[in-house]
Amino acid sequence: MMATATPRPGGRSARVQQAVHQAVRGLLEENDGDRTALSVPLVAERAGVNSSTIYRRWGDLARLLAAVASNRMLPEQVEDTGSLKGDMEAWFVPYVEEFSSPLGRQVLQDMLADGAVTRDYFALMQGHVEEIRGLAEARGETVPEAGEIVDAVVAPVIYRILFNHESAPDLRVQDRITRLLDAGTAPAVRD
């Protein structure tokens, strides 16, 4: 997973990746995030590599932007705060603050241009959810399925960021987490 995004550190391949990613980030900043101002020859010149190196390794500009985006998007690490609710908030609240900004939204969109990068990223997020579930289960808490957490908390937030440009406060991440956990601990049927 993420194999192409993290070559052996220190090798030539890693140095090329670092230079090219840095060139992309620099050019995006200088052009206020305007993708149409970038081209493979421009990135190659800035990074000090041949255009053919970029084409061979990334395929095209859209896929290169996706790779840079994916590297930016490595989300918060999971930490043990002592409760499922606390762990989910510590993981997802800073994530939403970052990716509901115009830059964060653009990073999400860039990432979508490469299906392989996107699916690796989906798996990574799912892995974090599983890690959070594992911590809670070890504490003896009742834990919703990973798919349910993705559907009830992650998906609506990302969908609303991408399609309706909603801000972090409007997205009410903490309410969504509370509602999911309350539903999970409520009796499923009345007797």
Add this chain to the structure above:
Amino acid sequence: MMATATPRPGGRSARVQQAVHQAVRGLLEENDGDRTALSVPLVAERAGVNSSTIYRRWGDLARLLAAVASNRMLPEQVEDTGSLKGDMEAWFVPYVEEFSSPLGRQVLQDMLADGAVTRDYFALMQGHVEEIRGLAEARGETVPEAGEIVDAVVAPVIYRILFNHESAPDLRVQDRITRLLDAGTAPAVRD
């Protein structure tokens, strides 16, 4: 809403739009959907307009692709099937079948390139949900909030299409609708 996407039919502006959209669709088909094979001059030549017309009207290639995508995406109309469940299925099941295909996914991604187009589209979807709710309320059915329908049915499906390339059967749209409606009619608290 969608004002720029639907100019007065028959006018010069409408004819330009039709020619340019058709040129984009034709070029995408000939290049197996490869966006990098397209350029504004190429589209202009095919459509028989000046490149400057395209730049003035759409801004850049990404925004033009977004406009074409948005036109493709006009979703199923709402129809009255006699029940909320039936109306939601009739509206959303064919939608998901279309947009979980590789072409449909690409259309969704293209649309995301223009924030104004995307937000119009979000509003259009929300409008359809309100229409479906109105029909059900008139029949005396219990109806979840529009935001709840978006969060529980639309968002997880679109998120999983975009980020995990899930197929229509995997997305289990009918199950999601059933679960939402069952939750809505179940007693909220036990007494």
